[in-house]
Amino acid sequence: xxxxxxxxxxxxxxxxxxxxxxxxxxxxxxxxxxxxxxxxxxxxxxxxxxxxxxxxxxxxxxxxxxxxxxxxxxxxxxxxxxxxxxxxxxxxxxxxxxxxxxxxxxxxxxxxxxxxxxxxxxxxxxxxxxxxxxxxxxxxxxxxxxxxxxxxxxxxxxxxxxxxxxxxxxxxxxxxxxxxxxxxxxxxxxxxxxxxxxxxxxxxxxxxxxxxxxxxxxxxxxxxxxxxxxxxxxxxxxxxxxxxxxxxxxxxxxxxxxxxxxxxxxxxxxxxxxxxxxxxxxxxxxxxxxxxxxxxxxxxxxxxxxxxxxxxxxxxxxxxxxxxxxxxxxxxxxxxxxxxxxxxxxxxxxxxxxxxxxxxxxxxxxxxxxxxxxxxxxx
Amino acid sequence: xxxxxxxxxxxxxxxxxxxxxxxxxxxxxxxxxxxxxxxxxxxxxxxxxxxxxxxxxxxxxxxxxxxxxxxxxxxxxxxxxxxxxxxxxxxxxxxxxxxxxxxxxxxxxxxxxxxxxxxxxxxxxxxxxxxxxxxxxxxxxxxxxxxxxxxxxxxxxxxxxxxxxxxxxxxxxxxxxxxxxxxxxxxxxxxxxxxxxxxxxxxxxxxxxxxxxxxxxxxxxxxxxxxxxxxxxxxxxxxxxxxxxxxxxxxxxxxxxxxxxxxxxxxxxxxxxxxxxxxxxxxxxxxxxxxxxxxxxxxxxxxxxxxxxxxxxxxxxxxxxxxxxxxxxxxxxxxxxxxxxxxxx
Numbered sequence: 001x002x003x004x005x006x007x008x009x010x011x012x013x014x015x016x017x018x019x020x021x022x023x024x025x026x027x028x029x030x031x032x033x034x035x036x037x038x039x040x041x042x043x044x045x046x047x048x049x050x051x052x053x054x055x056x057x058x059x060x061x062x063x064x065x066x067x068x069x070x071x072x073x074x075x076x077x078x079x080x081x082x083x084x085x086x087x088x089x090x091x092x093x094x095x096x097x098x099x100x101x102x103x104x105x106x107x108x109x110x111x112x113x114x115x116x117x118x119x120x121x122x123x124x125x126x127x128x129x130x131x132x133x134x135x136x137x138x139x140x141x142x143x144x145x146x147x148x149x150x151x152x153x154x155x156x157x158x159x160x161x162x163x164x165x166x167x168x169x170x171x172x173x174x175x176x177x178x179x180x181x182x183x184x185x186x187x188x189x190x191x192x193x194x195x196x197x198x199x200x201x202x203x204x205x206x207x208x209x210x211x212x213x214x215x216x217x218x219x220x221x222x223x224x225x226x227x228x229x230x231x232x233x234x235x236x237x238x239x240x241x242x243x244x245x246x247x248x249x250x251x252x253x254x255x256x257x258x259x260x261x262x263x264x265x266x267x268x269x270x271x272x273x274x275x276x277x278x279x280x281x282x283x284x285x286x287x288x289x290x291x292x293x294x295x296x297x298x299x300x301x302x303x304x305x306x307x308x309x310x311x312x313x314x315x316x317x318x319x320x321x322x323x324x325x326x327x328x329x330x331x332x333x334x335x336x337x338x339x340x341x342x343x344x345x346x347x348x349x350x351x352x353x354x355x356x357x358x359x360x361x362x363x364x365x366x367x368x369x370x371x372x373x374x375x376x377x378x379x
Numbered sequence: 380x381x382x383x384x385x386x387x388x389x390x391x392x393x394x395x396x397x398x399x400x401x402x403x404x405x406x407x408x409x410x411x412x413x414x415x416x417x418x419x420x421x422x423x424x425x426x427x428x429x430x431x432x433x434x435x436x437x438x439x440x441x442x443x444x445x446x447x448x449x450x451x452x453x454x455x456x457x458x459x460x461x462x463x464x465x466x467x468x469x470x471x472x473x474x475x476x477x478x479x480x481x482x483x484x485x486x487x488x489x490x491x492x493x494x495x496x497x498x499x500x501x502x503x504x505x506x507x508x509x510x511x512x513x514x515x516x517x518x519x520x521x522x523x524x525x526x527x528x529x530x531x532x533x534x535x536x537x538x539x540x541x542x543x544x545x546x547x548x549x550x551x552x553x554x555x556x557x558x559x560x561x562x563x564x565x566x567x568x569x570x571x572x573x574x575x576x577x578x579x580x581x582x583x584x585x586x587x588x589x590x591x592x593x594x595x596x597x598x599x600x601x602x603x604x605x606x607x608x609x610x611x612x613x614x615x616x617x618x619x620x621x622x623x624x625x626x627x628x629x630x631x632x633x634x635x636x637x638x639x640x641x642x643x644x645x646x647x648x649x650x651x652x653x654x655x656x657x658x659x660x661x662x663x664x665x666x667x668x669x670x671x672x673x674x675x676x677x678x679x680x681x682x683x684x685x686x687x688x689x690x691x692x693x694x695x696x697x698x699x700x701x702x703x704x705x706x707x708x709x710x711x712x713x714x715x716x717x718x719x720x721x722x723x724x
Contacts, residue, residue: 034548158695161695187695189695190699192653194647195646199691202692250648
């Protein structure tokens with residue numbers, strides 16, 4: 001009993017002495033997802049270092065796009081750095097790997113990955129997991145909507161031969177079927193393929209009205225380039241995974257005219273003044289570009305910024321219920337994040353609930369096209 | 380599948396196959412002469428393409444610093460040895476090649492930006508920046524272990540490969556590049572559009588292979604390399620230093636790698652880690668040639684390219700599986716048809 005008491009006193013004492021809030025971060029700053037992870041990493045240095053009068057420390061680790069390393073990182077963050085909340089990781093497999101450790105230690109986890117399976121279906125585990133990036137379903141709905149508006153009847157899909165491509169195909173096929181779109185071909189390619197001629201020829205033989213490229217980053221430029229080269233005349237759609245400037249640089253004139261859904265942040269300057277996220281998105285873009293140069297901002301860093309916004313809104317609430325470094329604080333923080341309502345962020349407006357740990361609605365996406373080497377908002 | 384698709388796929392396969400063939404030849408060459416399975420071969424492809432792209436973007440490629448660092452290390456190690464042995468006469472060429480030229484390149488590139496130079500000069504500069512790394516890497520990584528077993532040399536190769544990939548990420552970043560096409564020329568052949576760049580790749584590869592043939596058949600250095608490949612000890616007794624042979628063949632391997640990188644950079648997007656997979660497919664070709672026969676390795680590499688093209692049409696999700704599974708029947712066939720020769724040590 002006295003031992004327990006001594007421990008409690010010690011804990012209370014240390015909580016008072018070291019009342020800093022520790023935020024653990026694991027991002028994929030190297031490896032295949034590095035182009036997504038690097039802007040995320042850069043964003044953490046822009047986040048406020050004091051929230052509600054408490055000092056906040058961000059401990060940023062790199063998981064090299066490797067789920068094993070991501071698991072090691074979160075274990076280290078929790079046991080050594082005694083973090084109150086973990087943000088990470090960049091990719092879906094890494095986030096899923098980190099989930100178990102977070103739940104075991106009752107530490108809230110905010111993922112920046114794309115796939116909905118990180119927060120769905122809601123169960124005992126996922127109670128501790130939140131996600132700032134739009135679900136694929138949000139984006140797929142926007143694409144299907146745009147296709148039906150353009151009177152597209154038949155569509156072909158070419159995507160990565162990995163979780164990203166498969167995930168997109170599933171979401172897209174589900175929604176397309178419901179809207180009477182016919183998928184006439186479904187092909188796969190590797191991120192580092194040097195040629196997709198075979199797949200493209202097969203797609204063109206099926207004569208679709210439109211093609212959706214289910215890829216992320218610069219590798220997604222190759223199918224579109226090959227389509228153009230082989231004289232495809234239909235519409236070409238990309239996913240929000242390509243929304244960075246490197247894609248425009250690598251794709252050049254070959255990717256002109258592509259349609260894709262993006263988070264409104266990507267075209268923050270073009271948003272109408274009354275758009276609900278215009279202000280919050282512009283704030284992030286301005287801050288990031290001030291630190292890293294004009295045109296350097298990418299949509300992925302926005303997910304990290306949004307994780308920061310969730311914390312900034314939840315931490316003051318949680319502080320009333322417990323001291324940082326304690327189990328109570330972590331629990332209170334989880335509850336406070338879950339209760340976030342009407343929080344405008346860089347990518348949308350957060351309205352979380354016990355069943356929806358993502359919290360975005362249709363305001364979290366806009367359709368854009370590529371025109372003269374930039375993203376152009378479609379009205 | 381109609382004739383046009385068949386032709387287009389064949390064209391695609393031959394283009395990629397030509398690049399794989401070049402790399403397969405380099406791998407066979409390096410293995411025959413030094414017994415090194417040169418895994419970093421692909422990295423030279425990536426370094427070549429990315430250095431060229433950096434130059435065109437008006438940036439100072441990180442390879443300059445790597446060249447400088449490698450050159451200085453070589454100069455310090457060899458310079459110390461020369462000083463100790465009192466061979467002062469050999470110092471100036473050593474210093475000029477390993478430190479002077481890289482310094483000159485670094486200095487010149489900080490003053491002028493070659494972004495607006497003609498393409499041919501940019502290509503030349505890229506080659507001057509990346510190719511010398513071949514012999515330098517041989518000097519630092521392989522020469523101290525030149526007599527080690529094939530397995531140890533393979534382990535060193537893996538280490539060099541991992542180091543070069545890491546440095547590639549540091550120098551060039553995670554994103555890929557594509558350089559502008561050498562030619563926009565294109566025409567129709569039997570109803571199938573044919574890009575000038577594609578023809579360029581095939582023709583340039585063929586020319587390089589012919590060039591290599593003449594190098595090995597007609598020049599003293601080429602003959603020295605062949606002699607070393609056939610019998611190391613014998614070649615050494617005839618006065619061919621194994622170090623020279625090693626450095627020379629890594630220079631050639633680096634040159635072939637950089638050349639391939641420059642050739643395919645306009646066709647596809649090259650990332651800091653793209654080289655490995657391209658090199659690996661060349662390796663499958665080299666294996667078909669038993670790491671010994673140049674013509675069979677080249678044909679094997681073209682077969683890999685064709686197989687890749689046709690399997691990407693029929694079963695795109697399993698393309699890599701199909702290509703790399705090819706190695707199993709080939710190994711089986713080779714182990715059944717050839718007698719196993721114990722390595723002479």
